[in-house]
Every structure is written in C-alpha cells, then in structure tokens.
Amino acid sequence: MDTSPVPRLELRGITKRFPGVLANDNVGFAVMPGEIHALLGENGAGKSTLVKMIYGIMQPDAGEILWNGQPVTVANPKAARRLGIGMVFQHFSLFEAMTVLENIALGLDAKVPQRELEAKIRAVMQQYGLLLDPHRTVSTLSVGERQRIEIVRALLLNPSLLIMDEPTSVLTPQEVEQLFVVLRQLAKEGCSILYISHKLHEIKALCDTATILRGGKLVDTCDPKVETSRSMAEKMIGAGLKDIVKGKDRSFGAARFTVRELSVKSDSQFGTSLDRIGFEVRAGEILGIAGVAGNGQNELLLALDGEIPVGADAILMDGKPIGARNTSERRRLGLCAVPEERHGHAAVPDFTLADNSVLTARDRLGMVAGGLINSGKAKTYTGDVISAFSVKAQGHGSAANSLSGGNLQKYIMGREILQNPGVLVVSQPTWGVDAGAAAAIHQAIVDLAAQGTAVVVISQDLDELLSLCDTLAVINGGRLSQKKVVGEVSIEEIGLLMGGVHGTAEETHITAGAAHAVPA
Amino acid sequence: MSAEFLVAIVYAIVLVATPILLAGLGELVVEKSGVLNLGVEGMMLIGAVTGFAVTSLSGNAYLGVLAAAFAGSAASMIFGFLTLTLSANQVATGLALTIFGGGFSALAGKSFLGKTVPAFTQLFPTELATHPIWRVIFGYSPLVYLSLIMCVGIAWFLKRTRAGLILRAVGENDLSAHSIGYSVIGVRYLAVAFGGAMAGIAGSMFSLVLTPIWAEGLTAGRGWIALALVVFSAWKPYRLLVGAYIFGAVMTLEVHAKAAGGVFSALPSEFWAALPYLATVLVLVIISLRRGSSSGAPACLGRPFIPSA
Amino acid sequence: MQFRLEKRPQPSQLMLYLAPVLAVLLTMVVGALLFSALGYDGIGAVLEIFTKPLTNPLKWQDLGVKAAPLIIIAVGLSIAYRANVWNIGAEGQYVAGALGGTAVVLLTMKMQGPWILPTMIIAGMLAGMALAAIPAFLKTRFDVNEILTTLMLNYAIVQLLYFLLRTSWKDPMAFGFPRTALFTASQSLPYLWPGTILHWGVPIAGIVAIIAWFVMGRSVFGFQVRVVGSAPNAARYGGFSANRTVWLVMLVSGALAGLAGVLEAAGPFRQLVPAFPTGYGFTAIIVAFLGRLNPFGCVIAGLVLAISYVGGEVAQTTLGLPSAATGIFQGMLLFFLLAGDVFVRYRLRPVVARAQGEAA
Numbered sequence A: 001m002d003t004s005p006v007p008r009l010e011l012r013g014i015t016k017r018f019p020g021v022l023a024n025d026n027v028g029f030a031v032m033p034g035e036i037h038a039l040l041g042e043n044g045a046g047k048s049t050l051v052k053m054i055y056g057i058m059q060p061d062a063g064e065i066l067w068n069g070q071p072v073t074v075a076n077p078k079a080a081r082r083l084g085i086g087m088v089f090q091h092f093s094l095f096e097a098m099t100v101l102e103n104i105a106l107g108l109d110a111k112v113p114q115r116e117l118e119a120k121i122r123a124v125m126q127q128y129g130l131l132l133d134p135h136r137t138v139s140t141l142s143v144g145e146r147q148r149i150e151i152v153r154a155l156l157l158n159p160s161l162l163i164m165d166e167p168t169s170v171l172t173p174q175e176v177e178q179l180f181v182v183l184r185q186l187a188k189e190g191c192s193i194l195y196i197s198h199k200l201h202e203i204k205a206l207c208d209t210a211t212i213l214r215g216g217k218l219v220d221t222c223d224p225k226v227e228t229s230r231s232m233a234e235k236m237i238g239a240g241l242k243d244i245v246k247g248k249d250r251s252f253g254a255a256r257f258t259v260r261e262l263s264v265k266s267d268s269q270f271g272t273s274l275d276r277i278g279f280e281v282r283a284g285e286i287l288g289i290a291g292v293a294g295n296g297q298n299e300l301l302l303a304l305d306g307e308i309p310v311g312a313d314a315i316l317m318d319g320k321p322i323g324a325r326n327t328s329e330r331r332r333l334g335l336c337a338v339p340e341e342r343h344g345h346a347a348v349p350d351f352t353l354a355d356n357s358v359l360t361a362r363d364r365l366g367m368v369a370g371g372l373i374n375s376g377k378a379k380t381y382t383g384d385v386i387s388a389f390s391v392k393a394q395g396h397g398s399a400a401n402s403l404s405g406g407n408l409q410k411y412i413m414g415r416e417i418l419q420n421p422g423v424l425v426v427s428q429p430t431w432g433v434d435a436g437a438a439a440a441i442h443q444a445i446v447d448l449a450a451q452g453t454a455v456v457v458i459s460q461d462l463d464e465l466l467s468l469c470d471t472l473a474v475i476n477g478g479r480l481s482q483k484k485v486v487g488e489v490s491i492e493e494i495g496l497l498m499g500g501v502h503g504t505a506e507e508t509h510i511t512a513g514a515a516h517a518v519p520a
Numbered sequence B: 001m002s003a004e005f006l007v008a009i010v011y012a013i014v015l016v017a018t019p020i021l022l023a024g025l026g027e028l029v030v031e032k033s034g035v036l037n038l039g040v041e042g043m044m045l046i047g048a049v050t051g052f053a054v055t056s057l058s059g060n061a062y063l064g065v066l067a068a069a070f071a072g073s074a075a076s077m078i079f080g081f082l083t084l085t086l087s088a089n090q091v092a093t094g095l096a097l098t099i100f101g102g103g104f105s106a107l108a109g110k111s112f113l114g115k116t117v118p119a120f121t122q123l124f125p126t127e128l129a130t131h132p133i134w135r136v137i138f139g140y141s142p143l144v145y146l147s148l149i150m151c152v153g154i155a156w157f158l159k160r161t162r163a164g165l166i167l168r169a170v171g172e173n174d175l176s177a178h179s180i181g182y183s184v185i186g187v188r189y190l191a192v193a194f195g196g197a198m199a200g201i202a203g204s205m206f207s208l209v210l211t212p213i214w215a216e217g218l219t220a221g222r223g224w225i226a227l228a229l230v231v232f233s234a235w236k237p238y239r240l241l242v243g244a245y246i247f248g249a250v251m252t253l254e255v256h257a258k259a260a261g262g263v264f265s266a267l268p269s270e271f272w273a274a275l276p277y278l279a280t281v282l283v284l285v286i287i288s289l290r291r292g293s294s295s296g297a298p299a300c301l302g303r304p305f306i307p308s309a
Numbered sequence C: 001m002q003f004r005l006e007k008r009p010q011p012s013q014l015m016l017y018l019a020p021v022l023a024v025l026l027t028m029v030v031g032a033l034l035f036s037a038l039g040y041d042g043i044g045a046v047l048e049i050f051t052k053p054l055t056n057p058l059k060w061q062d063l064g065v066k067a068a069p070l071i072i073i074a075v076g077l078s079i080a081y082r083a084n085v086w087n088i089g090a091e092g093q094y095v096a097g098a099l100g101g102t103a104v105v106l107l108t109m110k111m112q113g114p115w116i117l118p119t120m121i122i123a124g125m126l127a128g129m130a131l132a133a134i135p136a137f138l139k140t141r142f143d144v145n146e147i148l149t150t151l152m153l154n155y156a157i158v159q160l161l162y163f164l165l166r167t168s169w170k171d172p173m174a175f176g177f178p179r180t181a182l183f184t185a186s187q188s189l190p191y192l193w194p195g196t197i198l199h200w201g202v203p204i205a206g207i208v209a210i211i212a213w214f215v216m217g218r219s220v221f222g223f224q225v226r227v228v229g230s231a232p233n234a235a236r237y238g239g240f241s242a243n244r245t246v247w248l249v250m251l252v253s254g255a256l257a258g259l260a261g262v263l264e265a266a267g268p269f270r271q272l273v274p275a276f277p278t279g280y281g282f283t284a285i286i287v288a289f290l291g292r293l294n295p296f297g298c299v300i301a302g303l304v305l306a307i308s309y310v311g312g313e314v315a316q317t318t319l320g321l322p323s324a325a326t327g328i329f330q331g332m333l334l335f336f337l338l339a340g341d342v343f344v345r346y347r348l349r350p351v352v353a354r355a356q357g358e359a360a
Helices: A048-053 A075-085 A102-109 A114-128 A145-153 A173-190 A198-204 A228-237 A297-305 A329-331 A353-361 A373-388 A404-419 A435-450 A463-467 A491-499 B003-032 B040-058 B060-085 B090-112 B126-130 B142-159 B162-172 B175-180 B184-210 B224-230 B237-251 B251-261 B271-290 C013-037 C042-055 C057-082 C090-106 C116-142 C148-167 C201-218 C222-231 C233-238 C242-269 C280-290 C295-319 C325-345
Strands: A009-018 A021-031 A036-040 A061-065 A071-072 A085-089 A163-165 A190-196 A209-214 A218-221 A255-264 A274-282 A286-290 A315-317 A336-337 A421-426 A455-458 A471-476 C003-007 C346-350
Touching: A009 A048, A009 A491, A021 A061, A021 A209, A036 A048, A036 A173, A036 A198, A048 A163, A048 A190, A075 A085, A085 A463, A085 B175, A102 A114, A102 A145, A102 B162, A102 B175, A114 A145, A114 A274, A114 A336, A145 A173, A145 A471, A145 B251, A163 A173, A173 A190, A173 C090, A190 A198, A190 A336, A190 A463, A190 C090, A198 A228, A209 A228, A218 A228, A228 A353, A255 A455, A274 A297, A274 A455, A286 A463, A286 A491, A297 A336, A315 B175, A329 A336, A336 A404, A336 C325, A353 A373, A353 A404, A353 C233, A373 A404, A404 A421, A404 A435, A421 A435, A435 A455, A455 A463, A463 B090, A463 C116, B003 B040, B003 B142, B003 B162, B003 B184, B003 B224, B003 C222, B040 B060, B040 B090, B040 B184, B040 B224, B060 B090, B060 C325, B090 C280, B090 C325, B142 B162, B142 B184, B162 B175, B162 B184, B162 C242, B175 B184, B184 B224, B224 B271, B224 C148, B237 B251, B237 B271, B271 C116, B271 C148, C013 C042, C013 C295, C013 C325, C042 C295, C057 C090, C057 C201, C057 C222, C057 C242, C057 C280, C057 C295, C090 C116, C090 C242, C090 C280, C116 C148, C116 C242, C201 C222, C201 C242, C201 C295, C222 C233, C222 C242, C233 C242, C242 C280, C280 C295, C280 C325, C295 C325, C325 C346
Parallel strands: A021 A218, A036 A190, A036 A209, A085 A163, A163 A190, A286 A455, A286 A471, A336 A421, A421 A455
Antiparallel strands: A009 A021, A009 A061, A061 A071, A209 A218, A255 A274, A255 A315, C003 C346
C-alpha cells in the first residue's frame, strides 16, 4: 500500500497557448495539505494564467490537474469552489456601491438567507481576526479592508486550497504581518495555500516551498528558507543581476521644484483630497513618494502636471509660480509627467506611437505650425525615442496597444525624458513591467537626474524607491510626511507612516539597495 | 371645478402616463444591468402595430397585447445580439432599431390603416368603470393596472431577490461579476428581452387604448421621453412612477389649458406640443444640479462587456 | 461546433472595406425576404429601390440632390461622434438652418442682389450653431447627457416651424395652407447647368468633405477631436480641454446641419412648408456610421442612402410602398454594418475540444 502522502493539488504538463505567446509550457508541481506554497515569477512569467486554470476560469490546452490524487476537470469557478478551492484575486471583484454583506452574498453560489449569512460572516471574522462591519458600503473601505472581504468570502467556503494572488501589493508592512498570521493559522488547520508573489523577502518569511516560473516554463521548485533572495531572484530573472549605476558623491544643485501648502478637494466620491502637501526637490535629486494605493497619489500627480487646478503659488518651478498654468504651459516651461495608467492616460491605445508623441511633445519640440501638425517631425522624434530606449516595436506607425507593457512604458518614459525636462514627475514607473525594461527605466531616471533634472517618483513599490531615490516621503490619506534621506530611515518607520501612524518604533538602519538588487 | 372635472383630468393623466411608465420600467431594468437601449421608440412602434394587427385579426385584445410583448422582445433581440454577442456600439444600434422600427411598423401597418378595433379600455364591470367619480380608480384599461403591479414587482425584485442582486451587480461591475462566475451576457440578454416586452406592451397601449386605430408614428416620440424618465428617476422604480405621472400631467396640459381659459389659452398649440420635450430638458438639468457628481447610474451603463482573457 | 470571438492582433483592412459592401448586399437580400413576407413582391421591390436609381441617368441628378444634404450633415456628425459627442439633434439643427435662412428671405423679399444668398447661408449656419449651443452648454456646465437634450430639441424646434408657418411667416396668398411665399430668384440656389436640377448645394457638399478631411487629418483640432473621443484622460493629460472640444464639435456639427437646411430650403424647396423636415438629420446619422466617421466615406455612404430615398420614391408610385418604409432599409443597413464592423476587430474561431493530457 502506498503510504506517501497524497498532494492536495498536483499539476502535470500544463500548457496554455494564446495568439502569439506560449503562456505556460509544460508546467508541473505539487502542493501538500497544510503547505504554504509560493508561486514565484516576474510579470509575464505565466503565474496568473496558471492559477486561472486551477480556478477554472480557463482550460489548459494540454496536461492534467489532480485533486487529492484524482484527475479533475475544473470547468468553471463554481466547480473549483465545489472542489474546495478558494481564490483571493489581486484585483478585487467587488461592487463599490453595495454593502459588505451584499458583496459576500454575490460571491456565494448558494442562496443563503441574510440573517444566517451575517451570523456566519461574523463567526469567520472572529475566528481569523478579520474585523469588518457587514453593513458598510464598500466604497467607504480602505484597500486593506476590502481585501478582508475577499478573504472572508473565500473562507466561508471552508476551502482546502486557498489561492492568494499578489495579496500584499496593496498593504502596509504592518497589514502584511496581520495577513501572514491569518495564513499561518489556516495552514495549521490543514488548508493548503498557493501564494503568488514576486516579493522575495515575503516568500522567505512565509512559505514552505517555492515554485519559480520564468517565460512560461518551470525553472525550479525549492525551499525558500534555504535559498537566498539573490539565488531566487536569479532563477526568476535568469541572468546575472546588475545593480543600478549611480554616480558616487552626487551633489544637488539649487531647488528646482517646490510645492507649498498644496490642497485639493476631491470632487469624486471615491477620491482622496490632498491636504497641505509640501516638499522641495533640488537639481539632480530623486525624491520618492511612497504609499499604499489610494492615498492621494493619483490626485497628486494630476495636481502637479496641471490636470487639476491648484492655487497659483502652490507649485514653483525654478522659483516661478506655476500653479495657475495649465498642462501645456507647464510642459513648455519644462515640467514633464508620466501618469501611472499607460492605457488611456499616458498614451492613447489606438493611436500610433508617432501620434502619441504629438500628444505631449508637440509644443516643446515644435511639431505644430499654424494649427497644423508636422507629422514628419513627430515621426523622426518617435524614431529617436524608439532607438534610444530600445523599444521593441515595428516603428513609429505601431499602435500603442500592440506593444508589450514593458515596451510601452519604455516608450512613454523615453518620450518624456528626451524632451529634456527640468522637472520630471512619474507615477508607478515600473508597474506590471518585466525586469529588463524596469532596469532600463530606472537607469534612465538616474541618468536624467545626473544631468540636473529634479525627479519625483511616486510608487507603491518600496523596494524600487529605496534602490532608486535619494530622499523619501510617505503619502497617507492625502497628507505628505517630512522628507527623509534614504539610508537614514528604517523600513519600520516607513511602514508606520504608510499606515498612518506618525510615531517612531525601534529603528534598525538599512542601507540603500541592500534589500533588493535590481535585475538587468 | 367640479369633482367630475377633476376626475376627468386625473383620468387623462393616468392614461397618458401609463405607456411611458411601462416603457420606462422596462428600460430601467435594462439599464440597471448596464445596457443602454435607445431603441425604445422603435420597439414601442413595433409593439403598437403588432398589437393592433393581432387584435384586429383575432378580435381578442389580450392576445394582441401578448403579441405586442413578444414582438417587442423579438425586436430587442436584434439589439441584444448586436450589442451583447457582437459588442457593437450601443448608441448606434439603439438608433438603428428606432429607425428600423419606424419603417417596419409603417410597412406592416399599411394594410390596417383605417380599421378600428374594440378599445381595450375596461377591466372592471361597467357600472364602476364608467361611473363619473369612481372611474378614477376602476375605470382604466387592464394595462394601467398592469403598469402599477409591474412597478411594485420590479422594485421588490431589484431590492429583495437574489436575482435582482445579481442583475445590479452585473450593471455595477461586469468584470467582477464575470470573475465570480456569473454570466454577464446571459443576464443582460434577459434584461434586454424584458425591456423589449415592456416597450411592446407600452406601444400596444397607443393603438389599443388611447386611440384604437393605427397610424404611422403613433407614439410621437414618447419612447424618448421614457428614456429621459429613467434618468429622472435615478433608476428607482417608485420615482419612475411619480415622474411618469408628472410628465403625464405636463402632456395633458394642452387640453386643460384651453379649458382653464385666460392666459393659458392664449398660448399657441405648438407651445403645448413642444412643452413635454422642453420640460424634459429642464428636468434633466435639475437632476444634474441636484445630484452633483454621483448620478446613481449603474457604473457600467453603455459600456460593452469585454472579458479580459 | 461552438464559436467564439477572438481579438485580431491588428484591425482587418479587408473587412474595413468589405463590411459596408456586405451590409448593402445583406440589406437587399433580407429586405426582399421581409417584403415578401409582408405580402409585397419582395425581389421586385428591392430591385426597384436599389437598381433603378443607378440605371436611369435621369435619376442620377436626383441622387446628387438627395445626397448633398446627407453628406453635409453627416460630415459634421462624424466630427462630433469622433469626439464621443453624440449629437442626435441634427434634424432640429437642419430645420433651424432653414428657419435662419428663411428669416433673411422674409426680410429681403423686395430686394435684389448677389449678397442675399450668402447672407441666407450664413444666417442658416448661425441658426444651426445657436441650437447646437444649447446642448453644448448643458453638457459642459451641468453634465447633462447630450443624447437626450439634442433629441428633445428636435421636437421643440419643429413645433416652432409649425407655429411660424401658421402665423407670422405665412404667405398672405396661401389661403389656409401654412407656408411661406416662394423664394425669389436672388433667394434661391442657382442650378449648375440649366435644364438640370443639380444645384450649387451639390458641389458645396464635396467641398465640405474635402475641407473636413484636411482639417481632421492634419490639424491640431482634428487630433484633439480624435484624442478626446478615444481616450479622454489622455486628452486632458495632453493639454486638451474636454469642454472646449465639446463646444467646438457641437458648433461645427450644428453649423453644417444648418448649412444643409438652408441649402435645401433655398434649393429643392424654394419655400418653407410644414413637410420640410424629412428626416435627413436622422438618416445622416446612418450615413456617418456607414462612412466610418470619415469625410470621404460619408460621401459614398451619402450616395448609397440617397439611392434608398430615390428608390423609395420610385417604389411608392410603382409598388405602393409607404414612404416610411425606407426606414426599414436604413435601419437594416446600419444593423448589418454594425455587425460587420465587429469582424474588423475580431474574428470567429471554433472552440476546440479540450485536449486530453499527454503523458506527464
């Protein structure tokens, strides 16, 4: 009799093809009962696709899925839930205008009377310490609280396998710890956890096993407690890592970009108002603005680049007040910006790259004469951007939405950087971008600063900010903390600021760049 | 102003308001699921001509109304197929349906021009229904009572049933609903078909109740007023009821103005004819002023559902 | 065999040009079936409607005259639709244009001179712009949906037309018929060649299309319109004001609809009558879509829809079809075009049965 333990979930030879790309190529691994198993890989490695097939959203083209040793077909999410598979998505499936209770009811397959459901929900919340008021409307909840709804939804099914897709990208360091407590308790009770992430130190802290994917293929299944962050990163990336080249002994020039008492009242129900934001950036300095999503980052960028009106003296560039100037005027004066949304904000998806160049560069680079557009100049400029930033595109005539995320982001960054701005403000510069492009973008930012531009980087990725920036501030609830020098502030302190606490805890110094080496 | 005169006014208002209430309720459900169907006028016309034709041929008005409902539903399926299965532009498709409905009804109705049918105006026994005072409650066509029942029914459905919850969810966030596993397209098809049936019934009211004859363009733009009514009601059934009766009052003002005399009768008839449409514009402005940024519209309204792989 | 729609990596150029052609053919086929089902001679009707106008040289002038207003209005609408501004009020703006021109006519009845006609035309364009300004204002200031406001104003302005014709603008010699007096020679559009009915409105339509093509393709305004319609956030980021764009496209489309109105009043009609609103404003919407929101496409599409009008008139006399029946063809044309348009961006793929697992 075979006494070796039966895996709760096993994948063998899973393959999935999309037009033009092999998303998963013969992938296989096993998850034991009570195991916390990481699925590790860069953006585009195939993790999401794999997990969608486990949850029944898609079907594999080849291979099989075994559940408790038996081959199964997971036809749809309902079937997955019936098997005992629960999933907490990275992008929440929530309905903003409805209550917590209604949202959870929608996530269930069976019809449960409201009072009974509420009792069950409260029991689950008690058991795992996930506190929420069932009658609050979702739009009033923070991102961390919204995630709790998703988790409660999944837990109500009594799952034997819980899939978490990039759960911590929206949490403060403290909230991450709270989540880990919940997950460890679940694992102790026998539930398997499939934990998808690209955050190496989290995986080292939480997981028993890690399966690493790269380019759709399985690279290795290993024990993260034994491996080093660097070795796992190398398996993820597949090449030697390269640190960012930053000049030593960099000195900063005069203040180029000053923001004073910047307040903006949010006009939408779901937005965040800005409250007396102030900071100063000198020539050659890279200031990072850290924070969990939804704390005013969007509004800040829109205020800085002129898309939202602000007080005339709230923003100064090279000493001159520009708060009353509109976006085009600010560009002419040398302020370029890159919003976080590539598709539909920073670039027009259906337009060619040349047209997208006209979008922002037309005034600064003289592409307009007598109300007419000089398409020749636009095409030439686009060609320059493509070659300088190694954008993989067929040419200036390619549609923006035909480029991969990384390449489009490289083009957008290049389009702004080659305009030689005096001040550059970027938001989430490498969100959803593959490692190679991310490194190129980081290097370009550093090089630009070295030429005397003042740079502001708004990002949710603390690791990125710590390796890239000279100084750091934290935005929370529309308010900005004091500027700190990177290297003189601890992760704990930053985490507390991100969570809205302004006290200090035990400080342990970290040096910039040590926590996460940036891959080539 | 005698009681009988008041009753006459209220009676007229109810009659005029009911078609836009019926069509408006149907469109409310459709829009709650996230779909904007501008083809209401066309579906009403198709319903009107079908109801008339079937009643004329069979002699049974109930059959006519049923046929009108089916016809409206069938017409809405053209819209549904184009916008839900083929993801075509909802505004253009709705307009095409309106233009098509106008032409189709004119063509199909040609052989019925000049014919009359027994009017479908009575449900309760004649004594009550024609009583000068009590007819204000008992004197209406079955379609009027249907409209009130539907209003209550739809309000209950949306607020209190699981199916209504799912429909609202689909209109709020189609991608989330799809991730959870609900059939967004399926729910929307059902909603569109229901909206079509209601519009068809509303149309039949014109040809069977209001004036039991058939004429081209019988609905005279009332379908568009029903659309405005849905916005006015902030997608809430009871507000729709109130709005329909307010609009009904405006639309019957012309007749009453002449009776009231004085300055009202001095205004030209064209002014009264234009008043409902101008009033709609005014109402739309007032709603926008009151509500500010959040209009209460289903978040996905008018956007095609494109599930990302 | 189950099918699903799969997005094409690039829009299909073939389908882009084929879709309108297929739409016309399918309309003819289905139209014939529909007519037969309703008791008419289906095939005969379709042939009458679609081929007679093309084969009879006398009818070609009719086509030009019918197509001209459709093209002018559609070009204006296509600009607005490109910016995602859904101006459904072209019918009203068209009537307003006629009203504007007629106002000048009534003021200049006793006068003569080559300046009268251009003044009429300008007045007509201004009137169309004025009417379009109302929904533009309501949208930019109060965020009121332009679909409903433009639509409601159609009905209102038509009532104004009836009122004026019945009262102060009525021709004293008309004896009970509400209509204006006939326009004089200086107030009417001259013909291109004597003996034909082709008036100056026809080449004007062509000129409008050419100017629109140039402006939309080369100018910052054209770029602005396209960005606002395609990605409003990107437009704002690029420094374009959404509100200004709404105003501009509404005024332009209103002006062009008004232009069509005054040309039609001064051309084929030479007076204003209650039957003046013929639905061109709504048909032009179909023309704009059929023409893919492109000025030259609008020219071709305008001719196609003109065929349906001219043919419909023929069928009225020979087959007894009611004039409103052309709505069936126009609606169907748009249906088939919208359906065909889908295949420009997507293609049909059979869903293959799930492959069984290979040996691990």
